[in-house]
Amino acid sequence: MDTPADTPRDPSVDLHELRRFNRFWVNLICSLDYGRHLPAPFTDTEARVMYELARRQRVDSADLRVTLSLDAGYLSRLLRGFEDRLLITRSRSEEDRRRQRIMLTPLGWEAAGLLEEGSQEAAGTLLSDLSTADRARLLHSMRTIRVLLGEDAEELADARAPRIALRTARPGDLGWMVERNAALYAEEYGFDLSYEALVARIVAEYAEAFDPQWDRTWIAELDGERAGAVMCVRDGRPGVARLRLLLVEPSARGHGVGRQLVDSCVEFAREAGYGEMVLWTNSILDAARGIYQRAGFELVAESAHHSFGQDLVGQDWRLTL
Structure with missing residues (x-):
């Protein structure tokens, strides 16, 4: 028998399901290891930083820290490692001299491109065994999760609209x-x-x-x-x-x-x-x-x-x- 919509839910059940999904997703993403084909492998966090640098082309380190929710010290060490590998250059921002501007080098763009190829291959692996209908259900659910937990109402309406x-x-x-x-x-x-x-x-x-x-x-x-x-x-x-x-x-x-x-x-x-x-x-x-x-x-x-x-x-x- 269906539970009435106004019946109070046990919060612990919801938290358990959320944490269970989170563990599943993290393990799934880690198993893909889309940076493994590079000569110098990237960790998941390093790959996230490279993606943001490639997506935005030039970005201040402070904005990068906020976007990725990273500790300032950890990000600084990570960027120093990128600089040692000749993947980025760092300079003072023209708008605010207190800020540090980060840009990819040609070698960095090459690495970012290889990461993107690996990411596309990994995503394709996830979807390849799904039917067209199941793929649509999965992507619709993912859009809904993304919107409900992080984006605005207009995006939410779009996620709920038939595709x-x-x-x-x-x-x-x-x-x-x-x-x-x-x-x-x-x-x-x-x-x-x-x-x-x-x-x-x-x-x-x-x-x-x-x-x-x-x-x-x-x-x-x-x-x-x-x-x-x-x-x-x-x-x-x-x-x-x-x-x-x-x-x-x-x-x-x-x-x-x-x-x-x-x-x-x-x-x-x-x-x-x-x-x-x-x-x-x-x-x-x-x-x-x-x-x-x-x-x-x-x-x-x-x-x-x-x-x-x-x-x-x-x-x-x-x-x-």
């Missing part, structure tokens, strides 16, 4: 498009099996005749889950592209997924050298028609027809690229 990502199709995506088109149109508009047959033919023709110069499919993901799709295909007439099978899952509507899919389709067609883009839809698809209009498409023809078990009004739309 939209577009990518090109991978194996399995085309089958998913057939399934979701058939299921959604049956549920929302009462379309029969003939619509699934049409979508299957469109997808099969796309896969069989695919040419990356002229054809492209995008999959939209919302927080790591497939949430929409669209195709750009050759129409058969010279210089004409056709937009096909725009789909947005109900759970993803209202987040701009459809707009981003259509915009990507139009941009690709324009860059590929098409002169115009066309599409066919039905008048009952109000949301889709709104997206097409905002993208600049114009209605050029419409006619009544009986298809997919329904009486419909088909519409032809056109966009000059």
Whole structure:
């Protein structure tokens, strides 16, 4: 049974979980040891200092101490070691002669670059075994931790907002498009099996005749889950592209997924050298028609027809690229 939201929590339980996570994270980061490939290895603290020096290019030692929460004496010894290794130069600040300005030397920049490469490799190792959905969950949780414990409310709202990502199709995506088109149109508009047959033919023709110069499919993901799709295909007439099978899952509507899919389709067609883009839809698809209009498409023809078990009004739309 769920615990009511207003039931008092035992603070010791929260502290235990926080400390447990902290031990786990520290051990995980230490196990990566991303400075191990350098000729002269860096400790974790030294790597943090090098990262800050590279990120900010020039910084006062006092600001560095505050940013990294380091003891002044310890930082001074660390910087002296960097200076002995010819990684940094130290000079008086032009703005305040009491302050010490620190900059990386060419050798220091080389070391910082190697540290960054190692850090990227280590991060990639952490993420490589995760599925797309699990990776999105992990990164969302990490943003939330960072914001709740150290950043402002605007960042917090951004961390809680759904994350939209577009990518090109991978194996399995085309089958998913057939399934979701058939299921959604049956549920929302009462379309029969003939619509699934049409979508299957469109997808099969796309896969069989695919040419990356002229054809492209995008999959939209919302927080790591497939949430929409669209195709750009050759129409058969010279210089004409056709937009096909725009789909947005109900759970993803209202987040701009459809707009981003259509915009990507139009941009690709324009860059590929098409002169115009066309599409066919039905008048009952109000949301889709709104997206097409905002993208600049114009209605050029419409006619009544009986298809997919329904009486419909088909519409032809056109966009000059």
